[in-house]
Amino acid sequence: MKLNKKGLLIISLLLFPIMVFASNNSSPEFIQFIIIAGVMSVHSSVAFLSPLSKLISEDKHKIVFCLLFLLRIMILYTLFKLGYVFFVYDFIFSILGAIIVTFITVRKEAKLAKSVIPFDKINVDLKCVKCGGLLNVTDTLCPYCGTKIEGDNIMVTESKPKQRVLPSAFDNIYSLTEDKMLEEVIKKEMVKAGFNEKEKLIPSNILKRKKILNIIFSILVFVYVSMIFFHFPLKTYVFGALILIVYFIVTRRYNFIKYLTKEIKSRPQEKISNIVMNVKNSFVVDSSKKVFFISLLVALVLPAIIFIKPRIIYEKIDGGYGVRYYIYGVTNFTTAVIPETHNGEKVISLRGNAFSNMSHLEKVELSDNIKEIRGQAFMNCYNLKSVKMSKNLEYLGGGAFRNATSIDNIVLPNTLTYLGGEAFYGASSLTSIELSNSLDEIRGSTFENCKSLKSIIIPSSVKRIGGSAFAGSGLTNIELPSELVEIGGGAFRGCKSLTSIEIPDSVISIGGEAFYEARALKSVKLSRNIEEIHGDTFEYCTALESIEIPDKVVRIGGHAFYGDYSLSEVKIGPNSQLEEIGSSAFRQCRNLNSIKIPSKTYVNERAFKESPTVVSRYGG
Numbered sequence: 001m002k003l004n005k006k007g008l009l010i011i012s013l014l015l016f017p018i019m020v021f022a023s024n025n026s027s028p029e030f031i032q033f034i035i036i037a038g039v040m041s042v043h044s045s046v047a048f049l050s051p052l053s054k055l056i057s058e059d060k061h062k063i064v065f066c067l068l069f070l071l072r073i074m075i076l077y078t079l080f081k082l083g084y085v086f087f088v089y090d091f092i093f094s095i096l097g098a099i100i101v102t103f104i105t106v107r108k109e110a111k112l113a114k115s116v117i118p119f120d121k122i123n124v125d126l127k128c129v130k131c132g133g134l135l136n137v138t139d140t141l142c143p144y145c146g147t148k149i150e151g152d153n154i155m156v157t158e159s160k161p162k163q164r165v166l167p168s169a170f171d172n173i174y175s176l177t178e179d180k181m182l183e184e185v186i187k188k189e190m191v192k193a194g195f196n197e198k199e200k201l202i203p204s205n206i207l208k209r210k211k212i213l214n215i216i217f218s219i220l221v222f223v224y225v226s227m228i229f230f231h232f233p234l235k236t237y238v239f240g241a242l243i244l245i246v247y248f249i250v251t252r253r254y255n256f257i258k259y260l261t262k263e264i265k266s267r268p269q270e271k272i273s274n275i276v277m278n279v280k281n282s283f284v285v286d287s288s289k290k291v292f293f294i295s296l297l298v299a300l301v302l303p304a305i306i307f308i309k310p311r312i313i314y315e316k317i318d319g320g321y322g323v324r325y326y327i328y329g330v331t332n333f334t335t336a337v338i339p340e341t342h343n344g345e346k347v348i349s350l351r352g353n354a355f356s357n358m359s360h361l362e363k364v365e366l367s368d369n370i371k372e373i374r375g376q377a378f379m380n381c382y383n384l385k386s387v388k389m390s391k392n393l394e395y396l397g398g399g400a401f402r403n404a405t406s407i408d409n410i411v412l413p414n415t416l417t418y419l420g421g422e423a424f425y426g427a428s429s430l431t432s433i434e435l436s437n438s439l440d441e442i443r444g445s446t447f448e449n450c451k452s453l454k455s456i457i458i459p460s461s462v463k464r465i466g467g468s469a470f471a472g473s474g475l476t477n478i479e480l481p482s483e484l485v486e487i488g489g490g491a492f493r494g495c496k497s498l499t500s501i502e503i504p505d506s507v508i509s510i511g512g513e514a515f516y517e518a519r520a521l522k523s524v525k526l527s528r529n530i531e532e533i534h535g536d537t538f539e540y541c542t543a544l545e546s547i548e549i550p551d552k553v554v555r556i557g558g559h560a561f562y563g564d565y566s567l568s569e570v571k572i573g574p575n576s577q578l579e580e581i582g583s584s585a586f587r588q589c590r591n592l593n594s595i596k597i598p599s600k601t602y603v604n605e606r607a608f609k610e611s612p613t614v615v616s617r618y619g620g
Contacts, residue, residue: 218295322349558582
């Protein structure tokens with residue numbers, strides 16, 4: 001079975017999306033996977049992939065093996081999330097595959113062996129009685145006289161001794177595959193034609209192609225180098241480099257034998273010697289290297305000239321111009337200054353991703369004309385330390401400073417009315433931030449994983465704190481405004497330094513997991529107007545010692561106080577409207593010895609599992 005180039009191209013294109021998916025993860029977990037998969041691939045390569053590639057294509061089994069190996073690695077990574085047990089199944093499948101491939105190979109060789117009739121076994125002749133003509137065992141009529149071959153019409157005579165012909169009597173060339181045999185014939189014809197392989201000669205049409213390919217490669221290099229100034233994500237540069245490497249290797253692999261092979265196959269009626277001689281007559285001096293080096297030098301130098309200084313790409317919008325993209329300059333990688341005007345009009349906006357992935361950027365100065373900073377504008381600016389914020393800023397988009405891990409202080413002007421979710425997600429060095437008094441909401445994940453943020457003042461204008469707004473932050477205390485209405489799910493999840501919190505009576509809803517794993521939380525005052533304590537709200541608050549359940553609470557959800565080892569007192573008043581305590585609500589509360597609840601309250605049978613709690617009722 002032969003595998004043509006189109007088939008290889010199709011397989012490569014099918015692999016490309018999987019490679020993109022794998023490249024997205026550069027974490028230690030991915031490196032660990034590569035090590036394990038590499039070790040586990042040894043047995044599969046030797047026992048299964050190598051013989052399978054030879055079954056698929058004898059001539060190109062190395063290429064097929066590489067594609068199969070790459071496909072296997074990508075499939076393993078895709079299924080890596082199933083856990084390490086998947087490698088056990090992979091080992092089993094490799095062994096089964098090796099057994100099947102071995103069985104097919106043995107059957108194939110046995111079938112080939114049966115098709116060869118040994119010379120020494122043919123020792124009789126079949127003849128027609130009427131005309132004496134030699135017959136084959138499959139004949140039904142004599143091919144010479146037409147007599148029906150049956151009964152006494154067949155004469156069996158001893159054949160003349162046949163001389164045994166040994167393989168050594170034949171030229172070794174006939175034991176090769178068709179392509180290899182043709183290559184050997186071409187080499188012999190080249191010797192006859194007086195070819196000298198050491199001379200730097202090449203067919204004129206091939207030289208033209210090589211020059212074109214070299215120019216295309218230089219253009220690709222120019223684009224790649226220019227991309228560096230546009231601060232794309234790292235994976236873009238990795239894949240760009242891979243594309244350049246593959247293109248370079250493929251286009252530089254000129255093989256004269258393969259060229260002649262292609263010419264001969266395209267003209268099967270013409271003599272090989274004539275084709276070889278015609279090609280020799282078209283030879284010229286190979287000057288492609290000069291074109292390659294000159295064009296490559298231009299491709300490397302030209303971007304440095306074009307981007308000698310930082311450049312700003314503007315976008316016309318209502319009311320003025322917006323900064324669409326800020327481009328690095330050779331002379332300045334660390335600072336950026338946005339002018340007040342462009343073409344006589346105000347620059348009023350930073351568009352999305354305008355500065356994203358600028359890992360060397362340290363300082364940014366914005367004019368007071370800037371009214372909006374769109375989503376992810378400074379995302380992944382890991383070394384950004386200082387931002388002179390516009391005094392008239394009204395809009396700060398989602399993820400604007402996501403993963404800006406070096407910034408430590410931000411002052412948001414009171415003109416700001418919109419603060420997007422994840423705006424400061426992962427800003428791990430942020431210690432101080434002054435919020436606008438015009439905000440009505442702190443959206444989801446706004447300050448998630450801000451591990452250095454110890455305290456923050458929430459403006460009185462804020463009505464809602466979104467889900468995971470401060471999750472994983474370093475908050476030790478926080479004062480919530482008296483106008484706050486809602487606290488989203490997971491808002492303070494994983495705040496392991498938070499010791500106390502007082503939720504104002506204006507709050508009517510607290511989402512599930514709001515204080516999940518706030519392990520230092522000792523004191524909590526709940527709003528008197530909440531009607532439900534959702535599941536997992538205070539799960540694993542291991543320092544919490546007591547809690548008073550407001551009278552309006554009608555339900556305590558499952559796992560609400562699960563694992564609160566220090567919880568010894570739960571106050572539920574006789575006028576409580578509590579109707580239900582959910583499954584595992586107080587599970588593993590090891591210090592909770594007793595609790596008194598209204599007589600009408602339904603208690604799930606697993607509510608106090610693994611807790612020494614004695615439940616008593618009001619009024620009986």
